[in-house]
Amino acid sequence: MRKQEIPLSCFSSCLLYLHLVLYFHETVYNGTNAADATSAIVAAPQGANLTILAPQNYFGNIVIFNDLITLDNNIHSKPVGRTQGFYLYDTKDTITAWFGFSFILNSTDYQGSINFIGPNPVFVKTRDISVVGGSGDFFMHRGVATLRTDGFEGKYFFGLRVDIKFYECW
Amino acid sequence: MRKQEIPLSCFSSCLLYLHLVLYFHETVYNGTNAADATSAIVAAPQGANLTILAPQNYFGNIVIFNDLITLDNNIHSKPVGRTQGFYLYDTKDTITAWFGFSFILNSTDYQGSINFIGPNPVFVKTRDISVVGGSGDFFMHRGVATLRTDGFEGKYFFGLRVDIKFYECW
Amino acid sequence: MRKQEIPLSCFSSCLLYLHLVLYFHETVYNGTNAADATSAIVAAPQGANLTILAPQNYFGNIVIFNDLITLDNNIHSKPVGRTQGFYLYDTKDTITAWFGFSFILNSTDYQGSINFIGPNPVFVKTRDISVVGGSGDFFMHRGVATLRTDGFEGKYFFGLRVDIKFYECW
Numbered sequence: 001m002r003k004q005e006i007p008l009s010c011f012s013s014c015l016l017y018l019h020l021v022l023y024f025h026e027t028v029y030n031g032t033n034a035a036d037a038t039s040a041i042v043a044a045p046q047g048a049n050l051t052i053l054a055p056q057n058y059f060g061n062i063v064i065f066n067d068l069i070t071l072d073n074n075i076h077s078k079p080v081g082r083t084q085g086f087y088l089y090d091t092k093d094t095i096t097a098w099f100g101f102s103f104i105l106n107s108t109d110y111q112g113s114i115n116f117i118g119p120n121p122v123f124v125k126t127r128d129i130s131v132v133g134g135s136g137d138f139f140m141h142r143g144v145a146t147l148r149t150d151g152f153e154g155k156y157f158f159g160l161r162v163d164i165k166f167y168e169c170w
Numbered sequence: 171m172r173k174q175e176i177p178l179s180c181f182s183s184c185l186l187y188l189h190l191v192l193y194f195h196e197t198v199y200n201g202t203n204a205a206d207a208t209s210a211i212v213a214a215p216q217g218a219n220l221t222i223l224a225p226q227n228y229f230g231n232i233v234i235f236n237d238l239i240t241l242d243n244n245i246h247s248k249p250v251g252r253t254q255g256f257y258l259y260d261t262k263d264t265i266t267a268w269f270g271f272s273f274i275l276n277s278t279d280y281q282g283s284i285n286f287i288g289p290n291p292v293f294v295k296t297r298d299i300s301v302v303g304g305s306g307d308f309f310m311h312r313g314v315a316t317l318r319t320d321g322f323e324g325k326y327f328f329g330l331r332v333d334i335k336f337y338e339c340w
Numbered sequence: 341m342r343k344q345e346i347p348l349s350c351f352s353s354c355l356l357y358l359h360l361v362l363y364f365h366e367t368v369y370n371g372t373n374a375a376d377a378t379s380a381i382v383a384a385p386q387g388a389n390l391t392i393l394a395p396q397n398y399f400g401n402i403v404i405f406n407d408l409i410t411l412d413n414n415i416h417s418k419p420v421g422r423t424q425g426f427y428l429y430d431t432k433d434t435i436t437a438w439f440g441f442s443f444i445l446n447s448t449d450y451q452g453s454i455n456f457i458g459p460n461p462v463f464v465k466t467r468d469i470s471v472v473g474g475s476g477d478f479f480m481h482r483g484v485a486t487l488r489t490d491g492f493e494g495k496y497f498f499g500l501r502v503d504i505k506f507y508e509c510w
Binding site: 271310 | 431
């Protein structure tokens with residue numbers, strides 16, 4: 001796997017044209033927090049159950065979520081939308097996840113959805129996933145979203161900061 | 171979250187170059203309709219099962235589907251392909267879903283696959299998801315697909331109209 | 341569904357600018373191979389379980405995986421990264437799957453992630469899925485990945501060859 005020689009003129013140039021910073025906050029259902037939970041384990045490997053994260057660094061769990069989005073890391077701030085979708089835990093010897101989800105923004109500034117997929121190695125400081133499209137104000141947008149953990153209380157609650165950068169490439 | 175000032179010249183222009191209208195039809199397995207079912211619940215939250223949609227607006231269910239695609243809303247019309255993939259229900263107080271799936275078209279007009287992801291808030295009249303790529307006749311295509319419910323018989327059968335619009339942006 | 345008349349000037353041109361050939365190798369957990377297994381069944385349809393692939397061509401199974409990536413089809417070659425994500429089986433009368441996953445490459449040649457979604461009809465010789473984005477060396481990349489089965493030992497082990505072609509379109 002040598003790097004192929006590519007004439008420079010064939011590389012695209014990309015221009016950043018919009019940068020949003022948003023936060024979301026998740027509480028995973030653990031069997032006793034139904035009123036507060038914003039997500040639920042819906043699949044688990046052989047021998048595990050749906051209220052306790054699976055024993056090998058959660059490997060084999062799928063979680064469905066519906067979390068509030070805010071402009072700062074305070075869960076009590078006025079929400080500007082919701083994020084909906086799923087993640088799955090995919091490593092036995094550390095914690096990594098794979099996400100597929102959308103932001104549905106509904107604020108005075110932005111109306112529309114943004115769609116994401118990509119890997120989230122939780123213990124890496126910043127993790128980049130792909131923005132693959134959107135609707136409304138985000139029609140045909142593409143870009144990269146950088147995830148940072150911003151808040152943790154036990155393993156059933158976390159906050160994420162998301163830097164979304166939309167690029168135009170040509 | 172103020173809208174960032176962006177010079178107009180940085181926005182992309184997009185040109186619609188192909189518009190397809192297709193329908194698909196799904197019957198969810200409910201424990202008694204094995205011969206007709208085109209999809210099955212394969213995951214459910216704690217306390218729910220795999221033949222009854224989960225109690226809180228189906229929150230926590232994952233459904234795998236393999237449905238026929240037709241050119242009109244008649245399930246008995248000649249199929250032009252199949253749609254395969256999954257959706258999950260992600261809201262407790264209303265019905266919304268998140269889809270990841272492909273159209274595999276096999277007709278005299280089109281051969282190839284189209285890949286989609288995005289949110290489907292079922293009670294909104296039109297819902298836009300992303301077309302993120304394809305193969306065959308849809309090589310490197312991107313666009314937006316608009317979903318409309320077109321037929322409902324109880325909660326285990328539905329039809330969807332899909333307007334696929336492929337865009338070229340620059 | 342007639343093909344719409346489109347002026348030729350509206351079609352995009354695409355230029356191949358990078359072609360990688362990589363292999364990955366998977367052993368599905370079957371209840372007795374915990375030490376070797378790189379993936380696990382985490383969801384199954386009504387009546388099936390998590391250690392035996394479901395009876396109708398695996399229809400309704402979801403598998404989470406974390407497999408080594410190598411430069412050739414020898415599972416013992418030096419790994420250049422890992423692939424993480426999921427697939428689901430979505431046909432009753434033959435074997436087809438739908439994949440959502442990432443390559444995380446970590447070699448002297450390449451550092452970064454590549455994100456994929458798309459259908460994998462296992463018995464078709466070559467199957468094209470979409471490369472929808474990436475990070476690091478693969479920032480904002482798009483393309484097509486062609487999957488080929490390369491090695492099979494029973495139904496709980498397989499190898500895949502992946503030809504990734506990145507394109508610039510305009």
